[in-house]
Amino acid sequence: xxxxxxxxxLTAALAAGPALPAxxxxxxxxAYAAGDQIEGEVGFxxxxxxxxxxxxxxxxxxxxxxxxxxxxxxxxxxxxxRSIVHIFRVDLGGGHVAEVRLDVADLPAALRAxxxxxxxxxxxxxxxxxSAAVADRPPTPAQQAxxxxxxxxxxxxxxxxxxxxxEKNDLQSVLGGIGYIVGLFGLWFFLAARRQMRxxxxx
Amino acid sequence: xHIVDGALSPPVLIGGxxxxxxxxxxxxxxxxxxxxxxxxxxxxxFFVASLVHVPVGPSSVHLILNGLAGLxxxxxxFPALFVALLLQAVFFGFGGxxxxxxxxxxxxxxxxxxxxxxxxxxxxxxxxxxAIWGALGGGLAIALTSVCVALALALSGEAFIPAAKLVLVAxxxxxxxxxxxxxxAVYLAQRVKPELFTAxxxxxxxx
Numbered sequence: 001x002x003x004x005x006x007x008x009x010l011t012a013a014l015a016a017g018p019a020l021p022a023x024x025x026x027x028x029x030x031a032y033a034a035g036d037q038i039e040g041e042v043g044f045x046x047x048x049x050x051x052x053x054x055x056x057x058x059x060x061x062x063x064x065x066x067x068x069x070x071x072x073x074x075x076x077x078x079x080x081x082r083s084i085v086h087i088f089r090v091d092l093g094g095g096h097v098a099e100v101r102l103d104v105a106d107l108p109a110a111l112r113a114x115x116x117x118x119x120x121x122x123x124x125x126x127x128x129x130x131s132a133a134v135a136d137r138p139p140t141p142a143q144q145a146x147x148x149x150x151x152x153x154x155x156x157x158x159x160x161x162x163x164x165x166x167e168k169n170d171l172q173s174v175l176g177g178i179g180y181i182v183g184l185f186g187l188w189f190f191l192a193a194r195r196q197m198r199x200x201x202x203x
Numbered sequence: 204x205h206i207v208d209g210a211l212s213p214p215v216l217i218g219g220x221x222x223x224x225x226x227x228x229x230x231x232x233x234x235x236x237x238x239x240x241x242x243x244x245x246x247x248x249f250f251v252a253s254l255v256h257v258p259v260g261p262s263s264v265h266l267i268l269n270g271l272a273g274l275x276x277x278x279x280x281f282p283a284l285f286v287a288l289l290l291q292a293v294f295f296g297f298g299g300x301x302x303x304x305x306x307x308x309x310x311x312x313x314x315x316x317x318x319x320x321x322x323x324x325x326x327x328x329x330x331x332x333x334a335i336w337g338a339l340g341g342g343l344a345i346a347l348t349s350v351c352v353a354l355a356l357a358l359s360g361e362a363f364i365p366a367a368k369l370v371l372v373a374x375x376x377x378x379x380x381x382x383x384x385x386x387x388a389v390y391l392a393q394r395v396k397p398e399l400f401t402a403x404x405x406x407x408x409x410x
Contacts, residue, residue, distance in 0.1 A: 027207070089209075097210040173294040174254065178247050180290055185243030192236040 027098040030163050031088050033108040034152050035145065038078045040100060041163070042070050042090045049074025050092055058087040083111040205253075205291070205306055206352060208299030212359040219355065220304030223285065226311055230281035238279060241399070245272040246283040253291055264377050270344030271385045273314025274322055274337060275392075275399060280314040281307065305355050313347030325389055325400050333400075334390035341385025345378040346371070 027050075031040030043049035051072045057065045065086065070076045080086060086102040105112060139147070211219075234242065252266040272280045285307045291297040298306045321340035325333040353367030392399045 091210070097207055099209055174251060177250050177290040177294045181243055181247045181250060181286060184286055185239055185246065189236070189239045189243075192234075192239060196236060 027090065027092055027096045028163050028166070029088065029090055029098040029100045030159060031086075031100040031102050032159070033102075033106060034077070035148060036079065036108045036110055038080055038086065038088075038102060038108065039152075040076050040078070040088055041074050041160070042076065042092075042098060043074040044092075044096075050090065053090055053092055056089045056091075058089055060085040060087065080107055080111055083107065205288075205298035206302050206309070206355060208301050210359065211302060211305060211355060215355055215358045216301055216305060219302070219306075219308050223281070223304040223307040223311075226278070226281035226308065226315070227285055230276075230278045230283075230311075233277070234279045234282070238276070242276055242279050242283040245275060245280075246287045248272070249284055250287040250290055253295070253297060264373055266377065266381060266384070267310065267345060267348065268341075268381060268384065269310045269314040269348060270317050270341035270381060271337075271388055273311075273316070273318035273344060274325065274340050274385070274389065275318075276314075277318045277322070278315055280318065281311045284311045284314065309348055309351040309355060312351060313344045316347060317341075317344045322400055325393065326397075330390050330393040333393040334386040337389025338382040338386030340389075342378045342382035345374050345381050349374050 027042065027044060029040060029042045031038055033039075040055070041049070042053055042055065049072070050070050051074065053070045053074075055068045055070060055076045055078070057067060057078055059065055065080075065082070066078065068076045068078045070090075076088075078086075078088070083104055085104060086107070088100045088102070090098050092098075249268055249272055252268040255266040256264070269280070269284060272283055276283055285303075288298065288303060288306050288310065292299055292303060317340040320343070321336045324336035325340075328336060349371045350367065353363060353370050356366045356370075357363035
């Protein structure tokens with residue numbers, strides 16, 4: 001008997017050991033504006049990135065706008081040309097599909113303004129509107145671009161961490177799920193018992 | 204092992220949902236009342252098992268333990284695993300709500316099959332023999348699940364052979380580990396509570 005218990009404990013320990021860095025086998029993807037491009041990342045939630053995966057860029061109605069590939073770090077870039085919702089779809093095979101939706105408000109600044117069909121030619125020369133509201137000497141576009149790119153570099157690890165954090169399963173959800181299971185099966189048990197008692201009472 | 208939203212074509216999703224509803228219906232009707240707590244425990248086991256990750260090369264796969272559920276529950280594995288899958292989709296984002304039917308069938312149908320094939324062997328044998336049958340069932344359930352997943356992907360347009368290879372190869376370690384765990388669990392159950400397998404088999408035959 002004691003041997004069984006030790007075997008079971010050993011099995012449990014073996015099973016639980018690798019579980020500690022609880023990484024799900026699931027595709028994660030993110031996309032965000034970077035300068036006049038859209039940059040995104042694709043990988044598995046256990047940290048491995050998608051190498052040279054095809055990323056399809058779709059419009060909201062499902063029509064294809066374009067496509068791009070990820071580099072070995074799982075990063076892809078796409079240069080949007082239209083001010084519409086972009087949907088990035090990656091199929092890593094074996095049922096691993098991810099979709100990222102980028103609304104118009106999240107597009108690069110040049111495309112962020114509401115798409116006015118009447119004025120596609122005019123605003124090309126004026127830089128993005130938000131800069132006008134700043135102080136007496138607004139930074140030059142070159143400076144702005146440099147700031148933006150530096151900021152992006154600083155924020156990239158943070159973004160990665162947030163993506164990873166979203167995939168984390170904490171103890172609360174595990175316990176909550178078990179609680180739901182107990183409750184549902186308790187309810188089922190209750191209903192079955194009531195039915196049986198009614199049947200017994202009827203006879 | 205969970206197929207995610209958007210990977211399958213609508214006919215496959217609808218077909219999977221219909222099959223899952225049928226299986227859940229059979230499971231609910233065949234369930235004797237005194238087995239409901241056991242179904243709950245196995246449902247919770249399955250729910251948590253998906254968080255136990257086994258590293259394979261650069262990636263990782265997680266435990267499934269559907270074979271054990273099938274061995275103990277038979278058809279009742281359908282409702283038990285469905286509930287667990289639903290909660291996994293809601294809490295962990297594994298799979299998704301539209302693919303719930305397909306995932307339920309992919310995981311519960313092998314469980315039921317294994318229950319039918321291996322339970323008789325477990326009931327008949329000594330604890331040691333039962334452990335071997337249990338291990339066989341645990342491994343077989345994963346193999347069948349891999350085939351089901353590959354089939355669902357193939358029906359949605361992905362080439363069957365590469366998809367099956369990918370899924371099956373990734374799950375060979377899981378198969379081995381699950382065989383060991385299921386074997387150990389069956390051995391223990393057969394030693395301390397052999398009626399876990401027999402009582403249920405008998406009561407299903409009554410309806």
